[in-house]
Amino acid sequence: MKNSGALKVTTPSDREITMTRAFEAPRHLVFEAWTKPEFVKRWLYGPDDWRLSVCEMDLRVGGAARFVWRHGDGQEMGMSGVFREITPPDRLVFTEIWDDDWTGGEALNTLVFTEHAGKTTLNQTVLYSSRAARDGALKTGMEDGVAVSYDRLAELLRS
Amino acid sequence: MMETLQALAEPNRFHIVELLRDGPRPVGDMVHRLGLRQPQVSKHLRVLSDAGLVDVRVDAQRRIYALRPAPLKELEVWIERYRRIWEGNFQRLDGVLQELKAKEKKRGGTKR
Numbered sequence: 001m002k003n004s005g006a007l008k009v010t011t012p013s014d015r016e017i018t019m020t021r022a023f024e025a026p027r028h029l030v031f032e033a034w035t036k037p038e039f040v041k042r043w044l045y046g047p048d049d050w051r052l053s054v055c056e057m058d059l060r061v062g063g064a065a066r067f068v069w070r071h072g073d074g075q076e077m078g079m080s081g082v083f084r085e086i087t088p089p090d091r092l093v094f095t096e097i098w099d100d101d102w103t104g105g106e107a108l109n110t111l112v113f114t115e116h117a118g119k120t121t122l123n124q125t126v127l128y129s130s131r132a133a134r135d136g137a138l139k140t141g142m143e144d145g146v147a148v149s150y151d152r153l154a155e156l157l158r159s
Numbered sequence: 160m161m162e163t164l165q166a167l168a169e170p171n172r173f174h175i176v177e178l179l180r181d182g183p184r185p186v187g188d189m190v191h192r193l194g195l196r197q198p199q200v201s202k203h204l205r206v207l208s209d210a211g212l213v214d215v216r217v218d219a220q221r222r223i224y225a226l227r228p229a230p231l232k233e234l235e236v237w238i239e240r241y242r243r244i245w246e247g248n249f250q251r252l253d254g255v256l257q258e259l260k261a262k263e264k265k266r267g268g269t270k271r
Contacts, residue, residue, distance in 0.1 A: 007246045021249050025256035029263070033255045043251035046244045 018125040027113040027120040031089035034111065034122075035059055045069060054078075061086060065094055081109075089113055096126075105129045163230040166210035171195060172203045176212060176226065183225035185218075 008020040023030050033039045037055040045052040046069060053076075054068035065081040078099035085093035092111040105128075112123040167173050171193060178189060190200050204224060207213045212231070213224045 007242060007249060009242065009245075019245060023249075023253060023256055025260050029256055029259045030252075033252055033259060039255050039259075042255050043248055046248065048247070 015128045016125055018123060020121065020123050023120045023122065024118075025120055026089075026118055027115040028089040030113055030120045030122060031092070035086075035088075035092065049073075057083075059083060059086060084108070089115075162210045163212065163233065166206050166212055169203065169206075171199070172207055175200075175203055175207060175224075176231075179213065179224060179226040183223050185221040185223050187221065189224070 006021075009017065033043070035057060037057050040057070041052050041055045044055075044067075049072045050069050051071075052067060053070040054066055056064070056066040058064050061083055063083045065083065066078070067080075068076055068078045070076050079096055080099070081094045081096045083092075083094045085091060090113050092109075092113075094109050095106050096109055097106045107129060108127045110123075110125045110127070112125075114121045114123070167176065174193060175189060178184060178192060186197065186200060186204065189204075190197050193200060195203075204213060204215070208215065210230065211227055214227050215222050215224050217223075
């Protein structure tokens with residue numbers, strides 16, 4: 001499958017992690033694919049042996065979101081959230097909190113969709129609420145809060 | 160893992176690791192290159208050593224530091240896993256988008 005562009009991961013501040021990725025589609029479609037459960041279920045499930053078994057999105061401000069990922073061996077990971085801002089097709093903001101709360105509190109996701117010549121760049125930022133949240137995220141292997149930029153780190157590791 | 164990241168999160172320590180990437184160096188050389196005082200450099204080297212990122216050997220009067228590849232390798236594996244998970248998600252999203260584009264075209268949508 002054609003890969004639209006490389007995924008870039010950066011740490012713009014000590015509480016944030018940002019992913020940037022380009023897609024070969026206009027942004028109203030990228031927005032749709034990110035906000036309609038029938039589409040989200042088809043791609044947002046992580047490694048191959050996982051499934052997004054529950055995907056509910058009440059897409060209105062104050063509306064709830066609920067995601068449950070299930071592994072082939074029965075293991076489950078659940079996450080709940082609330083939509084804070086919905087501005088199709090350019091902006092989506094929602095909170096996230098994991099059932100086992102490994103991030104030590106609620107985090108805020110901000111998705112910004114920008115379009116140029118029929119292509120969309122998605123900027124996806126997670127803002128953790130505290131240092132505790134950041135440390136929790138670090139423990140489970142989500143990169144965040146490290147003063148080293150991801151790219152610089154990647155460059156270091158490549159050599 | 161976390162210890163590696165915390166050790167690297169300090170800019171001077173990150174710089175030390177970058178310097179050592181080219182090969183082992185005596186402390187005096189790093190003091191010179193970093194423009195820091197020797198006690199500061201020694202403190203940073205101690206943190207790096209505690210995190211298993213560097214090894215030291217004593218050669219006559221000089222303490223020579225070298226990078227230990229194991230923690231960096233571990234970090235690389237971890238970062239790759241994170242990137243792969245999301246890249247996998249986004250590649251599938253590419254597929255969904257191709258389909259949505261095709262559908263819209265078929266419907267004769269005027270939206271671009």
